[in-house]
Amino acid sequence: GAVVSQHPSWVICKSGTSVKIECRSLDFQATTMFWYRQFPKQSLMLMATSNEGSKATYEQGVEKDKFLINHASLTLSTLTVTSAHPEDSSFYICSATDSGRAGEQFFGPGTRLTVL
């Protein structure tokens, strides 16, 4: 149990376009979801915390107008990278907390974004 999926697994887009990444909890309800970004050979960097039905909380230095997060249901959160540029190319990972299993986060498989 406690599976988190992401879609797409990889995406290539042109500079200036927007890309939406979906994060779904498949067999549990996730009141809180998190979005991370990971550059090659680096650790995961937390971008934002997403709570169902409320605005996301962004970490310092993360542009909220560029990285739009929507958590419309207890099983779905989306990250939209607006007007993507090559420097946004990265590995984006989401995670979700199962409210019934406090303290444990379940991670998605990640989405590789390449901006040309």
Add this chain to the structure above:
Amino acid sequence: LAKTTQPISMDSYEGQEVNITCSHNNIATNDYITWYQQFPSQGPRFIIQGYKTKVTNEVASLFIPADRKSSTLSLPRVSLSDTAVYYCLVLGGQGGKLIFGQGTELSVKP
């Protein structure tokens, strides 16, 4: 949030036991210690979590001394497939955001 410190890299050979130590001097009373494993281009995978003393599951053991200022992840008889980055994190009892440190890149050689 408690900061963690762990070795950047470790080398081992197949069949050996590997111990990765993490220090978390500022751990709070209600914090849990959690370890994740990450393979290239994959999301982190939960390995083990503990609060004090020793925890063991089918994958690893976690040793936590009485002062809880450090912890040791023990991987018995590693194989080539255990080559990965291992992250030690401290998490509040009610859940919450995880701040990843640099992790330990474990390389298992034949």
